[in-house]
Amino acid sequence: MTDMKLPMPPACAACRAMPDAGSPHHASAELPRRRALRGAAGIALGAALPTGPALADDPADARPQAGDLLVLASDDDASRPLTADAVASNRKPLQVFPVDPATGTVRNGSRFNKIALVRVDPAALDGDAALRAAGGVLAFSAVCTHEGCDVTEWNDKAGTLLCFCHFSQFDPREKGQVAAGPAAKALPWLPLRVEAGRLVVAGGFNGKPGPAKPA
Numbered sequence: 001m002t003d004m005k006l007p008m009p010p011a012c013a014a015c016r017a018m019p020d021a022g023s024p025h026h027a028s029a030e031l032p033r034r035r036a037l038r039g040a041a042g043i044a045l046g047a048a049l050p051t052g053p054a055l056a057d058d059p060a061d062a063r064p065q066a067g068d069l070l071v072l073a074s075d076d077d078a079s080r081p082l083t084a085d086a087v088a089s090n091r092k093p094l095q096v097f098p099v100d101p102a103t104g105t106v107r108n109g110s111r112f113n114k115i116a117l118v119r120v121d122p123a124a125l126d127g128d129a130a131l132r133a134a135g136g137v138l139a140f141s142a143v144c145t146h147e148g149c150d151v152t153e154w155n156d157k158a159g160t161l162l163c164f165c166h167f168s169q170f171d172p173r174e175k176g177q178v179a180a181g182p183a184a185k186a187l188p189w190l191p192l193r194v195e196a197g198r199l200v201v202a203g204g205f206n207g208k209p210g211p212a213k214p215a
């Protein structure tokens, strides 16, 4: 399965405001199909292998699967799976990709596999959210459901994920529901757990990542 590349929004507010500042929030729009560290030794985790049917022929394209570890999108280093402690409270979401612990394949073949991690106060999570969180760490698709920019920012006052393109906001405590802005669809979430201090994917996205109706 090959993912469609989404066009960039034609009128990104951040780019209009800072035309010479570059557009880090667009950085992954044309994500190269890297196959970082494929074939590297599997990561000894002792966790369950991925479950369920393969979602793509190429494992780097497959959506996150139960048992996957997480690595920073900035370096895709499968030898350094992310620990729960690495996710700070009330900070910009960490951008990560899942990695198959058995093969070391970073699933960065599709930008729809990118995940945004945030940490909130566990006491603020209801029973359902607490079940899919690892402590206070919650995971969402990092692709904005409005027009597909990366969701890279955090509104500290509101405690919401923020897309800098047109300022849609998503509430991590309420299943990624839209809190403000033009987006009309919640950010898909996926459940996490912690094993040996490391964050582990506990299941797939609860919905299809990306805009409701791609342009």
Ligand code: FES
Pocket: 009, 144, 145, 146, 147, 148, 149, 163, 164, 165, 166, 167, 168, 181, 182, 183
């Ligand atoms: S792409 Fe428009 S708010 Fe995110």
